[in-house]
Amino acid sequence: MLRRLIVPIFLILVVAGVGSMCTALTGARAKRRLQQRAISPTPSTAPASPKVDSAASRVTACPEKLADTTGWTRVEPEGSRISILIPPDFHVLSQSGSPDPNPPFLAVRAANGDEYHLTNRTRPIHASDFPDYKSTSTCRIMIGFLVADLETARDSWRVGDHNVVLASYDLGVMRYITVLGTTESIEHQRQIVTALHYVQFRAQ
Numbered sequence: 001m002l003r004r005l006i007v008p009i010f011l012i013l014v015v016a017g018v019g020s021m022c023t024a025l026t027g028a029r030a031k032r033r034l035q036q037r038a039i040s041p042t043p044s045t046a047p048a049s050p051k052v053d054s055a056a057s058r059v060t061a062c063p064e065k066l067a068d069t070t071g072w073t074r075v076e077p078e079g080s081r082i083s084i085l086i087p088p089d090f091h092v093l094s095q096s097g098s099p100d101p102n103p104p105f106l107a108v109r110a111a112n113g114d115e116y117h118l119t120n121r122t123r124p125i126h127a128s129d130f131p132d133y134k135s136t137s138t139c140r141i142m143i144g145f146l147v148a149d150l151e152t153a154r155d156s157w158r159v160g161d162h163n164v165v166l167a168s169y170d171l172g173v174m175r176y177i178t179v180l181g182t183t184e185s186i187e188h189q190r191q192i193v194t195a196l197h198y199v200q201f202r203a204q
Contacts, residue, residue, distance in 0.1 A: 061150040062139035067194040087191040114188040116181030124168030125178040132157035163189040
């Protein structure tokens with residue numbers, strides 16, 4: 001009698017063991033699926049692509065890197081101690097017949113109208129002197145023994161992208177050489193800033 005019961009009992013145990021294994025495997029698979037759903041981002045929670053900061057392209061008065069001056073020419077206006085670089089896009093304008101009582105002694109212009117000019121004055125020049133200019137950066141540099149204040153600004157009155165560069169070179173005893181540049185091109189603004197850093201002065 002006992003021998004007859006051994007075989008059915010063994011079969012019952014085997015079936016119960018197989019059923020437990022199947023249940024465990026099914027539960028493990030379901031748990032993995034739930035974990036994957038929790039980890040995978042949905043379209044609404046996916047990280048957005050980084051935005052490009054337009055400020056990174058702005059020109060500052062003392063940039064970390066100046067423009068390449070290969071191919072630029074250096075001019076020395078007659079009657080002035082200063083010499084300044086002229087980028088390839090620009091050309092020197094004639095100042096004969098200017099109606100300005102204190103005309104610039106050097107005016108330089110590009111084909112698109114961007115320009116900068118140098119003037120002898122008794123006071124420095126700043127963006128705050130112009131009601132429509134908004135200063136964006138300032139810095140002070142030394143050119144030999146001369147102090148120079150450089151500034152960049154934006155023209156808030158005119159429509160579009162209008163950039164400004166200003167500089168004042170202190171010659172002493174209320175004498176300054178000032179530079180005012182206006183550009184629509186960011187690259188031209190960068191070139192003018194570079195030219196201001198590389199000016200040279202002749203000994204008196």
